[in-house]
Amino acid sequence: MSSAGENAMWIAVRKFFLLLFLPALLAIAGCSNSSSSSGSLEQFPDTDGDGINNGNDGDIDGDGTPNQNDGDIDGDGLLNEVDPDPNGGPGVVPPTPELACTSIDIYPPNSDWRTGSVDVRLEWKLLPKGCELKDEQNPRVRVTAFNEWATPDTEESQNRFVGTQYAKINIPNNCSWDSSTTKKITYSFRDVAAAVGVANPDSLEFQQDVTHPVGRGACEEPEVNKPPVVDLSRVTRNPAGLLGGPDSCEARSSGQIQCAGGSTLGGSPAQYFWVWHQMGGRDTILLNEYESAPTWSVTGDSFMNIYVSKWVGLQYQKERVTYRGGGQSEWDEILEQWGDWTVRKDYAESPGGVGWWYTPIGGNFILRILSSDTTISKYEVPEP
Numbered sequence: 001m002s003s004a005g006e007n008a009m010w011i012a013v014r015k016f017f018l019l020l021f022l023p024a025l026l027a028i029a030g031c032s033n034s035s036s037s038s039g040s041l042e043q044f045p046d047t048d049g050d051g052i053n054n055g056n057d058g059d060i061d062g063d064g065t066p067n068q069n070d071g072d073i074d075g076d077g078l079l080n081e082v083d084p085d086p087n088g089g090p091g092v093v094p095p096t097p098e099l100a101c102t103s104i105d106i107y108p109p110n111s112d113w114r115t116g117s118v119d120v121r122l123e124w125k126l127l128p129k130g131c132e133l134k135d136e137q138n139p140r141v142r143v144t145a146f147n148e149w150a151t152p153d154t155e156e157s158q159n160r161f162v163g164t165q166y167a168k169i170n171i172p173n174n175c176s177w178d179s180s181t182t183k184k185i186t187y188s189f190r191d192v193a194a195a196v197g198v199a200n201p202d203s204l205e206f207q208q209d210v211t212h213p214v215g216r217g218a219c220e221e222p223e224v225n226k227p228p229v230v231d232l233s234r235v236t237r238n239p240a241g242l243l244g245g246p247d248s249c250e251a252r253s254s255g256q257i258q259c260a261g262g263s264t265l266g267g268s269p270a271q272y273f274w275v276w277h278q279m280g281g282r283d284t285i286l287l288n289e290y291e292s293a294p295t296w297s298v299t300g301d302s303f304m305n306i307y308v309s310k311w312v313g314l315q316y317q318k319e320r321v322t323y324r325g326g327g328q329s330e331w332d333e334i335l336e337q338w339g340d341w342t343v344r345k346d347y348a349e350s351p352g353g354v355g356w357w358y359t360p361i362g363g364n365f366i367l368r369i370l371s372s373d374t375t376i377s378k379y380e381v382p383e384p
Helices: 005-030 034-039 189-196 328-336
Strands: 103-107 120-127 144-147 154-156 166-168 181-186 207-213 248-251 257-260 271-280 294-297 300-313 317-321 362-368 374-382
Touching: 103 189, 144 328, 144 362, 271 374, 294 300, 362 374
Parallel strands: none
Antiparallel strands: 103 120, 120 166, 144 154, 144 181, 181 207, 248 257, 257 374, 271 362, 294 374, 300 317, 300 362
């Protein structure tokens, strides 16, 4: 038998066993409750990175040819008839062409989670099953969680594309709540429903109340000798006695970093201390993978520079992005403009003189502090 004939027979056998055992596998999967649903969508990758996972993407490899007309659906160089996973991964069934997505099912966090829990996963699923999500139905959206007595009363999820079908959220809390009680939290998927094109996204169909036990969250009593909010080796400064010093930075038992007597590191406006994030992880990380905004709390004025790069045609371009700490709305605007640029790991900045401590070689997300005396209470760059 020819090699092509053997491949065709093998594919037919695989399809037979898939049809035979798939109902049983789905039944088993359906038995899991919402506490284990957080991984249910992760089996569906997003091959072309357009924010629509393959299970609802009418053009999985993003080459402009619809799946039904594409001889290599996932763009891996193997024709569909000889590709063990022609649709881009295990468990992926391409959507039915022209079957429009018209609604959603919603899956808020289950009642096992306590108030004050952070980065809790919630999900939604596009309906009807197997529908094809259009580009105009795939903006970034947020889910909200509300309790009128919480502080704040409303928490917003990450700003995610509709096609990703999940996001993470902090559950509202109040430090005065009795930890032996429960509280009702209302989750609203209104923006997701509106993006898909539901006629009445404000319908109660897209809200759900969940009763959570009260947790402590960020209300715990202050610990003695907390670890520093940032390692002192990531605070660039002039060491005592050099270049017009002295200055000093020390970690307090509260975890805060207190710096005093700083000499200018240069720049306009004058900068006295830099706090920076040491890049690690994968070789290539796009800025839009940092979905949540960096946060910091320091005394004195400050701003952050992020150094990015991108091949534009045959030219390798480098840019400096400035973030003023304006919160998620400002960060979303930055992601809109610079999200497909790579966060640089080769960035090296040398202050203007010999003797500076801890220069940010290989660092990024550099917080520029404009005060010669400052207290650093927070510096966080959320992991992608």
